[in-house]
Amino acid sequence: MRPGLAAVYSSCAFIYPSALPPQHNACIDSCPPGISKTDAQGGRIYEHSSGPSLRKFVGMFRKRRLPRSNSSPTMLGLSLQNMIYFIRRIVLESSFVASASTLASIIFLGKVEIKFIIANVIRSMVASLVLKMCAVQSRMTWITSLEMNDWFCSGSYRILLGNDGNLSRDNFIPARIRQVPGYGSCLFQAIAVGVLFVPNDSADQEHVSGRRFPHISNAEATRYSSTLRAQAVKTLKDGIENHTLIGLQHGDTISVTSLVNMAASRYGMTFDEYLFEMRQENVWGGIPEIVALAHCLRRQIVMLETCPSYPGDNEICLKEIARFGKYSTSNPIYILSANQRFPMENGKLKKDHFLTVFPSRHLLSSVPFNTINE
Incomplete structure (x- = not known):
């Protein structure tokens, strides 16, 4: 390897x-x-x-499940369900705090009045509501700023293409990064945006002059990401049934059965259970799905991460950590492994999110609208 x-x-x-x-x-x-x-x-x-x-x-006593997000993209437009979920969280959290404080009072004071319990519950609910509303307001402000820029992250970014280890400043090229919603399908949405984006001859100038990129709505990306998820699962399922070898990187291949079984065994699952779980919209995608989509789209998928910037630079630098797929390297899809608050919390939070990256050199090439068969 x-x-x-x-x-x-x-x-x-x-x-x-x-x-x-x-x-x-x-x-x-x-x-x-x-x-x-x-x-x-x-x-x-x-x-x-x-x-x-x-x-x-x-x-051994828990239901086997793959990592997932709390809410699914299919719930985003259902305000009633979101409201019920929001209220339930406040009630549960405030009840827990009120119960803990009441128990502490019983231990230290020996007795407690019903008025004290009711007051504790009310205080806890108000505090929980205030904290939740502050978090919601912060997220709404962040999302609004993204929407004003068609979900492209503000700031300056450079990417080191290739993994030869040469971090010379001359080897970095400008890039733009597009955020995607983090509701469990960020991998598929990041790849969907990379596929739906159709650069043209002036795209590199758009990066320099600040003109807008072609607009890709999140609704469009979400719909196509569902297609990609279904196609990835189908490719893995067919590969298991047909004992197919699939391209990994640098000419290496692996049997689809081994690829899925090693991912499934991490969670004590069979490959059938794994594929059943992966069909759900809020379940996180992983390496098997990246490899499967690189095979379906017949384009390499390049995974990036942040790397140290030069002293005094305000730019965020990225480097390649893996390149999946055996097909031509001319029109790859670039995805960044980061967190949902990138670049605001760059390097401070656990990497649990994917974003789409557009290197300027990649933008200069004319990429056909390459989609898979639905």
Whole structure:
């Protein structure tokens, strides 16, 4: 395995690192401390070899589920359901705080009056509501600023194409980054935006002069992301049934069965359970889905992450960590592994989100509207 692919293990653990082929030595050599190479060769990359753990024991009694977001994109327009969810969260949180304070009063004072309990509940509900409204206001302000720029992130960005390790300033080219909603389908939405965007000869000048890029609505990207999710699951399912080998990167291939089984085994699932879960709109996509979509779209998908900027620079620099797909490198799709608040919280939060990246060199090329068969 190439170093770029090995880096996925440490930097993007949330997209199922165990889904990569275990036969690659670089993967085994990069295992975290406390994990044996035997476990790595068996595909259980992130499981400790020191015996049963409390997490494994508790997991035996829990329903097997893939990582997901609390709300689905299909719920965004359903204001009543969102309101019920919002009220339920406030009631549960305030009830928990009120119960804890009441219990503390009983322990230290020996008794408590009903008026005290009611007052505690009301105070907790008001405090919870105020905090929630502040969070909502902050998010609405952030989303409004994104909508004014067609969801393109403000700021200056440069990207280092290739993974040869040369971080010279001359090797970085300008880029623009587009945010996507974070409701469980960010991977598919980021790829959808990359496919739907059709650059033209003046696109590179648009970056310089500040003119708008062609508008891609989130509704359009959401609809197409659902198509991509369904096609990714279908490709993986067909690949398992037909014992297909699929391109990984740099000419490497892996059987679809191994790819899915290693991702599914991380959550104690069969591949059928994994594929059933992956059909749900709010379930996070991972490496198997990236590989499947690179195969469907016949375009490479390049994963990026942030890297240290030069002292005194106000730019955020990006570098390549993995390149999926065996097809031509002329028109790849670029996605950034970051967090939902990027670039406001760059490097401060866990990487649990994908965004679309448009390098200026990529914008100069004429890319046909390349979609998959629905």
